[in-house]
Amino acid sequence: MGKLNGTDRAYDIVLFGATGFVGELTAEYLAAHAPEGLRWAIAGRSAEKLERLRERLGGAPGVVRADVTDPDSVRAMARLARVVATTVGPYITYGEDLVEACADAGTDYLDLTGEPEFVDLTYVRHDARARETGARLVHACGFDSIPHDLGAYFTVRQLPEDVPLRVDGFVRAEGMFSGGTFASALNQFARGRHLLAAARERRHHEPRLMGRRVAAPMGAPRFAKEVGAWALPLPTIDAEVVRRSARALARYGPDFRYRHYAAVERLPFALGGVAGVSAVFAAAQVPPARRWLSDRIKPGEGPSAARRAKSWFSVRFVGEGGGRRVFTEVSGGDPGYDETAKMFAESALALVLDELPETAGQVTPAVAMGDALLARLGAAGITFRVAAVR
Numbered sequence: 030m031g032k033l034n035g036t037d038r039a040y041d042i043v044l045f046g047a048t049g050f051v052g053e054l055t056a057e058y059l060a061a062h063a064p065e066g067l068r069w070a071i072a073g074r075s076a077e078k079l080e081r082l083r084e085r086l087g088g089a090p091g092v093v094r095a096d097v098t099d100p101d102s103v104r105a106m107a108r109l110a111r112v113v114a115t116t117v118g119p120y121i122t123y124g125e126d127l128v129e130a131c132a133d134a135g136t137d138y139l140d141l142t143g144e145p146e147f148v149d150l151t152y153v154r155h156d157a158r159a160r161e162t163g164a165r166l167v168h169a170c171g172f173d174s175i176p177h178d179l180g181a182y183f184t185v186r187q188l189p190e191d192v193p194l195r196v197d198g199f200v201r202a203e204g205m206f207s208g209g210t211f212a213s214a215l216n217q218f219a220r221g222r223h224l225l226a227a228a229r230e231r232r233h234h235e236p237r238l239m240g241r242r243v244a245a246p247m248g249a250p251r252f253a254k255e256v257g258a259w260a261l262p263l264p265t266i267d268a269e270v271v272r273r274s275a276r277a278l279a280r281y282g283p284d285f286r287y288r289h290y291a292a293v294e295r296l297p298f299a300l301g302g303v304a305g306v307s308a309v310f311a312a313a314q315v316p317p318a319r320r321w322l323s324d325r326i327k328p329g330e331g332p333s334a335a336r337r338a339k340s341w342f343s344v345r346f347v348g349e350g351g352g353r354r355v356f357t358e359v360s361g362g363d364p365g366y367d368e369t370a371k372m373f374a375e376s377a378l379a380l381v382l383d384e385l386p387e388t389a390g391q392v393t394p395a396v397a398m399g400d401a402l403l404a405r406l407g408a409a410g411i412t413f414r415v416a417a418v419r
Contacts (some may be wrong), residue, residue, distance in 0.1 A: 039109045040070045043093055046116035047071035048078040050065050051141065051171075052330040055116065055369035060086040062374065064382070072106055080394075086168040092413040097123040104130040113375045121147040121220070122315060122410045128155050128166060128295075135162035137380045143173035143266045146220060146337040148225035152391045154232050155325035160390040166353075169270050171369035174409075175345045175394050177289065178274055179268040179403055182358040183413050184393040189351030193284035196349075197248070197293035198271075199256045200263060202364050203344040238276055241283050247364070248288040255347045255356070260290035274395040282350065292345070337363040345416070354419040368411060376406040400416050 045058065046052040048071075056071050063069060070091035073079055095106040097117055107113055108132035113153045117123050120142040131138035132155040142148060148168045159166050169175070181196050188194055245268040253260040268289040275281035331337075340363035348355045361368045376398060379385065383401040394402060407413055 038111050040068045040093075040111070042067070042112045042114060043072050043106055043110040043375045044069065044090075044114050044116075045072040045095060045106065047404075048073045048075060048082055049116050051370055051373075053082065054366055055084060055114070055374050056082060056090070058374040059377075062173050063378070064090075065337060067166060067378075067381070069326045070109070076393060092284055097126065100126050100130075100309065103127050104134070106134045107134040108133045110136055111411045112137040112139060112380050114373060116141055118142060118144075119147075120144050120353040121150075124179070125151065125154070126272075129158075130168065131393065132159040132162060132164050135163045135164050136253040137167070139373065139376055139380070140169050141171040141173070141369065142168050143267050145269060146224040146227045147354060147393075148269075148276050149231040151229075153230050156234075156390040163389045165380065165388055165397050167376065167380075167389040167390070167394060170373050170394055172342065172372070173265065173365040174267040175372045175376070175402070176342065176359045178270045178393055178395045179399075179406070180344050180346050180357065180401060180413065181271045181287055182355045183276060183359070184348040184355060184405060185285075185344040187355040187357065187415055187418070188282075188348050188353055190280065190282070192282055194282045194350035195286050195351070196271075197253075197255075197260075197288045197290065197347045198363055199253065199260060199290050199347075200342070201257065201258075201344075201347045202237075203290050203340055219284050241276075241279070241285075242296055243272055243275040243281065243285045245269060245275040245287045245289070247413075248389055251292070253292070258292035263289045263291050265289065266373075270393050274393045278284035288354050297329050307418075317382075331366050337367050340364065342368070354413060356417040356418050356419075357414065359411065371409055371411070372406065376402060379405055 032339050035255050043058055044052060047056045060070060070093045071079055071082055072093040073092065074096040076094050083092055084088055093106055093109060095102040097103065102124050106125065113127065113131055113136055115127055120140060121144050124140065128138055128151045136207060151166060155166065164263045177198055180198060184193060248260065248262045250261050268287055271287045275285045275287065310343050342364040343358060343360040376394060379398045379401050385398055385401055390409065403413060
């Protein structure tokens with residue numbers, strides 16, 4: 030385990046956006062699970078809210094005032110910490126100044142984004158600088174995309190080495206998504222042309238993969254006998270995160286393919302889900318309709334603890350290669366809030382405390398934290414298991 034107080038920074042971890050709904054859950058998790066001697070702080074724009082939260086947490090964390098509309102305060106925050114973990118989204122609107130500040134300061138950066146455009150733009154604009162300073166820029170450290178990224182990584186480890194591998198992931202969940210996630214999704218739906226342009230620009234900057242092939246194609250809707258459910262392709266950031274892990278890690282083999290699905294047991298529900306997403310996408314193109322939708326679930330709001338206690342998720346993976354077929358599963362409780370806060374906090378703790386591979390620049394959770402984060406999440410109650418081998 031890495032040493033605490035290993036640098037001259039004032040804090041090991043600064044949690045930015047700590048007074049939002051998911052931010053408070055993350056702060057509560059850190060207060061309950063941070064090891065003795067960890068120097069951490071809560072940060073945000075309202076000193077009054079931060080002090081109230083600090084009192085509820087028993088006075089343990091420090092307090093840092095920072096505001097996304099004040100770049101100087103964001104840069105000062107980045108210089109105070111070894112890791113800055115931010116819940117402040119939509120990230121395409123509020124996130125880039127902090128990424129830039131962390132890249133310049135050599136500070137590790139974590140977020141909860143599910144916004145492909147934001148991730149592509151930060152790669153193009155800040156990856157090179159982060160590599161120079163040693164900063165690790167790790168996006169998508171909540172339900173987007175840790176269960177899928179680490180689940181695929183875990184599945185690959187059960188398969189033979191140096192052979193072509195095929196992995197499919199099937200997501201089931203019962204629970205509300207967060208207001209921040211909904212706001213980010215609406216924003217992305219309304220920015221289709223910008224999203225495609227950012228992806229093209231990233232491809233121009235990414236080095237070509239030599240001697241290996243990695244793909245994450247959009248699968249077709251089908252009945253998947255292997256999981257006994259209708260499989261609907263999920264156009265989320267998760268498959269791209271898995272693809273980037275596979276590009277970076279030779280363990281994924283010389284020819285790797287990943288497909289990402291929602292698993293729905295009954296066809297009418299599957300068709301209803303497709304219709305619902307299509308309707309939201311269409312509404313997001315019209316500003317008045319988009320504003321109306323954004324008022325339904327506001328960022329910073331979320332369900333009660335009782336409601337969250339009834340929520341769950343399961344991601345089943347089917348992996349094949351070298352004559353071996355494995356079935357694995359990642360599962361846990363409330364995906365949008367409780368487990369996201371847990372994944373986020375444990376990711377920050379891993380970056381500070383654990384012996385990790387030497388990486389820098391924009392890296393995925395699997396590449397940055399891999400085995401260490403698997404162990405942490407397993408100990409924290411998120412299950413990674415091999416269900417069957419054939």
